Amino acid sequence: DGGITQSPKYLFRKEGQNVTLSCEQNLNHDAMYWYRQDPGQGLRLIYYSQIVNDFQKGDIAEGYSVSREKKESFPLTVTSAQKNPTAFYLCASSITSTAYEQYFGPGTRLTVT
C-alpha cells in the first residue's frame, strides 16, 4: 500500500514549545514538500527538498526547520519562533522536483494554545 503518511492527525502544543511533524513516503520519490493550509489562503510552501541531504526554503520558511537524512522521510519542526503556528500542515512528494504532479499526505492539524 504505497503513499504518504503523516502523523499524528491532530497535535496540540503549548505556546513556546517546538513540535516536530512526521512525513514518510514509500513511493521512492526524490522530491518532498511541506505546505501550510489556512482558511481562505490556499496552500503555501514552507520548505522543499529535491534530494536527500538537500532542502530549500519556500515562501514562508520563517519559524520552521526541516531535515532530509533519508529519502523516505522529511520531518518538519515548528519552532517557538513561528508566530502563528496553528494550521493544517500538508506533506507532499513528487517523482522528481521537475514533476508538476505532487502526491499529498492526509495532513496534520496543529493547534497551539
Added chain:
Amino acid sequence: QQQVKQSPQSLIVQKGGISIINCAYENTAFDYFPWYQQFPGKGPALLIAIRPDVSEKKEGRFTISFNKSAKQFSLHIMDSQPGDSATYFCAAYQNEKLTFGTGTRLTIIP
C-alpha cells in the same frame, strides 16, 4: 503577493448543473496548470492538468479551458454530482514549485 487568483471563494450548484471555477495568473513563465481536489480532512489530489500550448483538455466530466492571451484558465464540471462536493484548487508550476490559488468550496445540492 498572490500570483494565482481564484474565484469564486464558494459555489453552490444544483445536481446535474455545470460548475465553473476561474483562475488568473500574471507570471507568463508558468508552464503547467494543474487542478487539485480536496475532501474535508484529506490532502489534495490531482484532478486534471493542462499545458499552456493547449486551449482545452477534457477528462470525463472535467474540462480545463485555457486562454493564454488573457492569462486565465477555468475548470468546468459537467453534470455535477453530490460526490463532487469538495474544495478545488487551481495551481501553476514553475521552477520546481507549485503556486496555488486560494481555493473554491463547491457544494452540489440535490
